[in-house]
Amino acid sequence: MLNDRSTGVGVDTRTEMVELFTTMVRIRKFEERVRSAYLEGLVHGTTHLCIGQEAVCAGVVAVLRATDYLIYTYRGHGVCIARGMSMAAAFAEIFGRRTGVSGGLGGSMHLTDPELNLVCAAGIVGGGLPVAVGTGLAAQLSGRGQVAVTFFGDGAANIGAFHESLNIAAVWQLPMLFVCENNYYGEFTRIDRTTPFEDLVRRGAAFDMHSVAVDGNDVMLVKEAAADALMRARAGAGPTFLECRTYRHSGHSRTDPAKYRPAAEVEAWLARDPLLMFEQILLERGIHEPQELEQIKAKVLEEVVAASREAEAAEWPIAADYLGCAMVRT
């Protein structure tokens, strides 16, 4: 079931490839700034970086329409940046400032923006899946070709909500895309110690769902598989389970040095850095000159620095910003 060959779906133009590369660089630089900001004391509590997994969110989000719904996880910064969330507002949220996307009430694990249909960032492993099913049902009822896309990790594949949600999506043939970011570690524990097999695509197939696995570090393959799934969903052919095999370069969260991972495994995956892999494709195919790519990176870095500065200078929320705000009608 591993899809490692191009089917020609969504053949990319040069512009699309530049956009895709830029998106991945924006996510990488954003996350690198979150990491350094954490060390500077600007990020509070904890944060979960998606460095190493950029190809998954960039590839999937690239093929979505503005009307599609996104439900993701606490490791969701990449999804939000790929979707076009304001970097300054995202940084401000992570820094706990009043100008954050949620006014500092949610934080790093809960970046959302209803205007971009970034509707739910679950902090509980697997917690977003049932919510995604609801948006999937809404998408089906609307009859407007909408799709609900949900991201989750390999850890979520063992929680009850996962099974209940996949089952409902399959039995109701909801227009959904389940993106399993299999990075082989549920928090600190490797998948072989928690799950009887590593190819989680089988979990989708178990629900009689169209299920595909791709190299999640190859953005072209991810994008292509997502495009195919979206086409199926919009055509009323039901949900797709897309396993993207990938790796997080750092630990589960900022307090985790990830010493539990074998050095050889880490090394092998670092050599397959999704950004480097895509860069090579762009250079080999002569789509870009090296200096062009460097220019993109430099420009993105400027954007990230400026956005972070804006967020760092933003004011703190005050008590009146949260008191009495648990409900619409108090």
Added chain:
Amino acid sequence: MSNLEAMVLAREGLVTPETATYREAISRAIGDEMRADSRVLILGEDIGESEGPLKTTLGLHKEFGPTRVRDTPIAEEAFVGAALGLAVAGYRPVVEIMFADFIGVCFDQIVNSIAKHHFMSGGRMHAPLVIRAIGGGGLRFGPQHSQTGESWLLNVPGLRIVAASTPDEAYGMIRAAIRDPDPVIVLEHKALLGTKGSVIFGEAGIRDLDTPRLVAAGENVTIVASLAMVPRALEAARQLAESGISAEVIDLRVLRPLNAQVIVDSVKKTSRLLTVEEQGVHGGWGSSVVAEIVQQAFDYLDAPPIRIGLPDTPLPYSPPLEDHAIPSVERIAQAARDLIGRSI
């Protein structure tokens, strides 16, 4: 509209109450809202063609069809969580939890997803959805199918929790809950499903979800009850009246957010407080009510308040044991007499 206003309208002949059962009232409330608002839909187990295991969706599938009256798999976590997805996508979902005990199955979605969504979005998203949970004992369903679940969610900001004690309340509160912009948990009681009462249907029957309700006026003792304990408290009050004790009965009805003003006013008059709940008293709403009274009306109390509820055990199956465990009319009346006897 308040119950009192509706009663005035009824007396003036402006609205005509009908006699209906609690379960008919539930079904009609959902149906009337579905007719009024195309965004309303209901999901649950066996609620479609079967019209609910406890027959609380009578006629809905027939009128609205399987798209809006949707049978789900036995998967509370998924379909309750799905209500949030539907709500953020612009729908007004109602989900039925067949037995309130199953709140345990979907606790994470209620507590971590639904209750916090509006807040975590910085107020940018709303979660207008209704979770109806049919609970309660007295029908010999045993420890896992008899709980009211009243206090399980009491400490969760972001939720409104209401409890219906009559057909009229069931109708009016469910309609109001569906219109509410926040997630509302509507607790129903299965021992009440077949009870009949006078119901004002239509817009005039829509009730507030804000405050407890005085259901019998009295002078000597205030009895606060919820769900199936309300009719028992009323019967106790009738018996007490025969021995010259005048009891005021308040239906708590809105468990969260707790607005204790009606109770405070009552206790200032009666100087005695008795709470009656169909659950353990430790961590129950009775404790919160007593705390409010101690804080707001301490000087008016003539005796320490009494809380009665279930013993500190699961509800047993065997009829004599279940009957022993659930506060009876006699126990309520005796507790009221004890309060008066203890008065300083």
